[in-house]
Amino acid sequence: MRFYKSESGKAVAREEFFDLDEEGQAALADLFTRYEHGLERPGEVKAVVGRALLEFRVQVRGNQYRAYFFKDGPKYVVVAHCVHKNQRKARTSDLDLAEDRMKAWRARGAK
Numbered sequence: 001m002r003f004y005k006s007e008s009g010k011a012v013a014r015e016e017f018f019d020l021d022e023e024g025q026a027a028l029a030d031l032f033t034r035y036e037h038g039l040e041r042p043g044e045v046k047a048v049v050g051r052a053l054l055e056f057r058v059q060v061r062g063n064q065y066r067a068y069f070f071k072d073g074p075k076y077v078v079v080a081h082c083v084h085k086n087q088r089k090a091r092t093s094d095l096d097l098a099e100d101r102m103k104a105w106r107a108r109g110a111k
Contacts, residue, residue, distance in 0.1 A: 001079065003017065035077075054069055065084055067079050
């Protein structure tokens, strides 16, 4: 698993992850690990409708956290954007940002 880095090398998605509160970080980190081993539970990883993205979905005490990601070849996934989701529907701006990052990553052949 990798976190998106900007063209200048800044680990922006990792910074977003660490900007989440500790509960969100812990829940997402646990899901990242389980996903790597194929142990995610139903509903925790979903395709984003109408987008070439997937999302990690966790909830802790009514707080929802999302990490939008994409596959980078057969071996890796890249976390493009992490958010504390405070509304029922995903914000279009969050999805657009994650998708723009995916396109930029692929355009520069990032590894």
